[in-house]
Amino acid sequence: MKIAIFGATGNIGSRIVTEALNREHDVTAIVRHPEDYKLEAPHLRVAKGDLFNTQDVEAAVFNHDAVVSAYNFTKGAAPSTIVEVTVPLLNGLKQAGVKRLIVVGGAGSLEVAPGKQLVDQPDFPAEFKAAALAHRDALKEYQKEKELEWTYISPAAYIEPGERTGNFRTGKDQLITDETGKSHISMEDFAVAIIDEIMNPQHIRERFTVGY
Numbered sequence: 001m002k003i004a005i006f007g008a009t010g011n012i013g014s015r016i017v018t019e020a021l022n023r024e025h026d027v028t029a030i031v032r033h034p035e036d037y038k039l040e041a042p043h044l045r046v047a048k049g050d051l052f053n054t055q056d057v058e059a060a061v062f063n064h065d066a067v068v069s070a071y072n073f074t075k076g077a078a079p080s081t082i083v084e085v086t087v088p089l090l091n092g093l094k095q096a097g098v099k100r101l102i103v104v105g106g107a108g109s110l111e112v113a114p115g116k117q118l119v120d121q122p123d124f125p126a127e128f129k130a131a132a133l134a135h136r137d138a139l140k141e142y143q144k145e146k147e148l149e150w151t152y153i154s155p156a157a158y159i160e161p162g163e164r165t166g167n168f169r170t171g172k173d174q175l176i177t178d179e180t181g182k183s184h185i186s187m188e189d190f191a192v193a194i195i196d197e198i199m200n201p202q203h204i205r206e207r208f209t210v211g212y
Contacts, residue, residue, distance in 0.1 A: 003198060004028040004061045004098075006051050006089075007070030009037065011161070012104055012187050016068055017044070019164075019191040023199075030060045051085050057092025066100040066198045067093060073131065082134040086141040093148055100201075101150040102194055107157050107183070108132025109139055110175040110209055118157060118175055139207060151203045153194060155185050156211035162186030168193065168210050176211030185211050 003020050007013035008029035020027045021041050030049040031037050037046045049060035051071055061067045069089055073081045093101055108119030109132070118124060119132040142150050156176055168189050169176055177183045193210040197203060 001065040001198065002026045002028070002063065003066050003068065004030055004047075004064040005068045005070060006030050006049070006060075007068075007072065007104070010070055010072060012072075012159070012190060013068075013070035014039075015187045015191040016070060016104075016194055019188075019195045023195060025195075028060070028064065052081075052088055054088040054091045054095065057088055058095040061093060061098050062096040064096075064098055066102065067098055068102045068104070068194060068198075070104040072104075073134075079130040079134040082131065083137045083141065086138055090142075090145055090148060099149045100198070101148050102198060103138075103142060103150060103152045104194070105139060105152045105154045105207065106132050106135030107154050107159075107175065107209070109136040109173075109207075110154055110157075111173055112175050143205075145205070149201070149204045151197055151201070151205075152207040153190075153197065153203075154207060154209040155190050156209070157183035159185050159187055159190055162188060164188035164192060166192055168212055171209050171211070173207060173209070176209055178212050183211055 003025050008017050026043045028045045028047050030047050034046045034048050047060050050056040073079050110118050112118050139152055142152050175183050
């Protein structure tokens with residue numbers, strides 16, 4: 001398949017690129033500064049594109065089978081950009097005629113009990129709250145979309161570099177925890193889940209989550 005990936009230089013995005021290439025897909029890494037992109041590999045193309053510009057999105061994703069947005073706000077950008085980017089991203093895909101979209105989201109909007117979300121718990125880390133709330137607002141925007149075949153994937157509460165095991169559990173809107181109560185997933189296995197969903201869609205126009 002031909003897969004375009006925004007946020008390809010990030011911790012999660014770079015692992016999605018690697019996972020897709022390892023499965024012999026044709027990958028386009030869409031970045032603002034192609035000259036700074038270091039990875040070179042067969043089946044990898046690097047393209048310049050600004051996720052906040054509808055025409056850039058359209059041009060970058062044209063003639064692809066699926067698009068992954070692994071955007072997360074960086075230093076100097078406000079968490080609200082997570083919501084702002086939904087408009088040019090969705091419109092750009094529509095103009096390009098690409099139906100399939102995978103969005104890397106946040107864990108904060110997952111339920112820890114009926115009607116109770118992780119981000120609203122008193123012990124939720126203050127430094128991550130603004131971003132978590134923005135991811136929740138972005139999810140609401142995607143949920144309004146009826147034309148594109150989008151999927152929003154939330155990681156476990158803790159996602160960090162680790163091993164690619166290929167063994168994990170999936171769920172819908174509830175936080176996944178292990179037998180000790182810990183909610184975690186490696187970035188490598190998170191990337192596996194994303195490419196699995198592209199190859200074998202199970203969650204069209206809905207959110208799902210991944211954890212051990």
